[in-house]
Amino acid sequence: MHIRYGFLWVFLAIAPSAYALETGSPPVLAPLEQQAQAAHLSAQFLTRFHYKPVPLDDALSAKIMNRFIKSLDPDRVLFLQADIDKFMADSAKIDDAINQEDLQIPFSIFNVYEQRVVDRMSYARGLLNQKIDFSVQEDYPLVRDKEPWPQSEAESNDLWRKRVKNDWLRLKLAGKDDAAIRDTLDKRYENSLERAYKYKSDDVFQTFMDAYTTSIDPHTDYFGAAASAEFDISMKLSLVGIGAVLQERDDYTTIRELVAGGPAQLSGKLAVGDRITGVGQGADGPIKEVVGTRLDEIVQMIRGAKGSVVRLDILPADAGPDGKHRIISLVRDKISLxxxxxxxxxxxxxxxxxxxxxxxxxxxxxxxxxxxxxxxxxxxxxxxxxxxxxxxxxxxxxxxxxxxxxxxxxxxxxxxxxxxxxxxxxxxxxxxxxxxxxxxxxxxxxxxxxxxxxxxxxxxxxxxxxxxxxxxxxxxxxxxxxxxxxxxxxxxxxxxxxxxxxxxxxxxxxxxxxxxxxxxxxxxxxxxxxxxxxxxxxxxxxxxxxxxxxxxxxxxxxxxxxxxxxxxxxxxxIKALLPELQSRHDARVQDNPDFQRFVADITDLKAQRDKRVVSLNETERRNELTAQANRHKSGDKINDGVDAGDDDGLQANERSLSADLAIENARKNVKDVLLNEAASILADEADLQKGALKTAIRQSGNADGKQ
Missing domain, CATH: 3.90.226.10 (2-enoyl-CoA Hydratase; Chain A, domain 1)
Structure with missing residues (x-):
């Protein structure tokens, strides 16, 4: 799991403005005894039974430290160089810490990480009331994984000034006015800031164990209880619950989708857009308010044993914040995914x-x-x-x-x-x-x-x-x-x-x-x-x-x-058919405008990756968007994974649910250029095999006639 501010809304709940953030630092997290024991047991197992055992020594310790830090700050925008210097002083001690069942080192690093998130998001929010000059010629680094960490707070501030400027410019180019932009970004940074107050020791431990296991090889992993449950669900394509896909939107846990045939859909009591504000267990158990609770925790509360009852406090999709709630009861059942x-x-x-x-x-x-x-x-x-x-x-x-x-x-x-x-x-x-x-x-x-x-x-x-x-x-x-x-x-x-x-x-x-x-x-x-x-x-x-x-x-x-x-x-x-299949493929795609546009889009995408920076000059950015739009004017929409011309500057949870679902449905209905060409190649294969079969039958018939 990569815990980075850019991805947090995927994994964690969006809290309401319930925290008095100005009152102090985020909570200090400490390892649990069972976590230290689990790390030690894992080490014993990995050093004995792995396909290519790697000793838990100072060399591996340094790799674990580097991976742990990278997982927290992959683009080097949160920690300062002084933080890194302090962390690395302990880089050869991770092995001893695991063997001695003492995980204070990774937890102390994570506590600094939490504080840096709070510092940086608070600073970003403070910039929103300042005037931004988009006529200046300057760039923002989109990727900083190989760049030095900021040497000072002033250098970090300048980096975040550019980040806020880029966020603002994206929304401006999408047609948003200043007031809407300020509200959107203030909410975005506030949400990220508030999450720093909601981490638990399990999050730290999972991240640390990910760093340890993947330092041995890329596909060795550790699963805590929650991750293990999700893995099981993905393999058997079923779970026991109510059959609803949930998402955090506007501070609420919202119904994004109802699974066909599931209890929620069959009941007729829930609709897409409804918000869950409370969860109760059993037919008469107390309802616990869940506004501001992490999404993964709410999911665990709603899942349960087959045949058991869960009660939900629902704020309907069309109701305002002060609208009338309703309590519904659902019987959990096996859901097929x-x-x-x-x-x-x-x-x-x-x-x-x-x-x-x-x-x-x-x-x-x-x-x-x-x-x-x-x-x-x-x-x-x-x-x-x-x-x-x-x-x-x-x-x-x-x-x-x-x-x-x-x-x-x-x-x-x-x-x-x-x-x-x-x-x-x-x-x-x-x-x-x-x-x-x-x-x-x-x-x-x-x-x-x-x-x-x-x-x-x-x-x-x-x-x-x-x-x-x-x-x-x-x-x-x-x-x-x-x-x-x-x-x-x-x-x-x-x-x-x-x-x-x-x-x-x-x-x-x-x-x-x-x-x-x-x-x-x-x-x-x-x-x-x-x-x-x-x-x-x-x-x-x-x-x-x-x-x-x-x-x-x-x-x-x-x-x-x-x-x-x-x-x-x-x-x-098949090898005998490949030269002719290749020849037909080459001729076909040469005359296929959708395929050629796909190739051109890939060229653009690779150029953007190599560039690694984006201009913060409004005129330059508008010219780039115009050029992209002109390239996409003709032809149907194609499934090329390149949406540069359609950037609205918003993150998924910032759009209305209806707008987000409309985008998702539109993507399902676009031309799949690669699938279509793969089908054409197979049609050619069928044609060639049919021709080869006819030839074989004809030759066999001629041979029979001569006998």
């Missing part, structure tokens, strides 16, 4: 006078309800089961090819990646694993015959990682389908989750869980997806910054290596 499940669509692709039907299966994650499977539930939820069902439906739809969209699929269950590969290649090896002792194990799928034998393609991007890479690599190695997109993430390591409370034989949970790297993946061809990822057969442009995103961006990633190939037999010869 279908938005994150596999889904299908059919894309028509013009091919001369004919139209080919391409079935698209979008898979956001390789999920699996481990608990239900362990209990022997025949209908347990999993990615491969859902995909198999969708493939059956697409067969009935008589599609000409199937495209698996794995963009931004960060992985999940290894067994699901194996089972899903079997849907397309049948029985055989899928991936190899090497453990810390060097033992190599071949993981196989035992499905007797594939479910889909027709034309296949897999769409990946830099966000496709882990299980996604195992699946894509296997499809590529078997020659079963064409891999399209940009090089994948490059995560070729295996993790397992260890319950520290079980290790310690605790009767009640208090230590949390470790996600530990225990092995490395290898493709059936002997290579690894580690570091290099899966290289597509047909490359498409991508938005990712490879320097900052992907395995190669980590300074402690494992190197690429290889082992002997597994005993497998390719089931297709």
């Amino acid at each position: 279908d938005k994150q499940a596999a889904k299908k669509t059919i894309l028509p692709v013009k091919d001369g006078d004919a139209t080919r039907k391409i079935g698209v299966i979008t898979l956001p994650a390789f999920y699996e309800d481990f608990e239900a499977r362990r209990k022997g539930d025949k209908d347990y939820r999993s990615a491969s089961r859902d995909v198999a069902k969708l493939l059956g439906e697409l067969k009935q739809d008589k599609v000409d090819g199937v495209l698996i969209d794995l963009r931004d699929n960060g992985g999940g269950s290894l067994s699901e990646a194996i089972d899903m590969t079997g849907l397309f290649v049948g029985k055989g090896p899928v991936v190899q694993q090497r453990n810390a002792d060097g033992d190599l194990e071949v993981e196989k799928d035992d499905l007797s015959a594939p479910v889909w034998t027709g034309p296949l393609s897999v769409l990946i991007n830099r966000g496709s990682a882990s299980a996604s890479e195992i699946f894509a690599a296997a499809i590529q190695d078997y020659g079963r389908g064409v891999i399209v997109g940009e090089p994948s993430f490059g995560k070729g390591t295996v993790q397992t989750v260890v319950n520290l409370d079980q290790v310690a034989h605790n009767l009640k949970p208090k230590f949390g869980e470790l996600k530990v790297t225990i092995a490395q993946f290898f493709r059936v061809n002997g290579g690894t997806t580690q570091l290099r990822g899966v290289v597509p057969d047909i490359s498409l442009p991508g938005l990712s910054d490879l320097k900052t995103f992907g395995e190669s961006s980590f300074d402690n990633a494992l190197p690429w290596t290889q082992v002997k190939p597994a005993n497998y037999k390719p089931s297709g010869d």
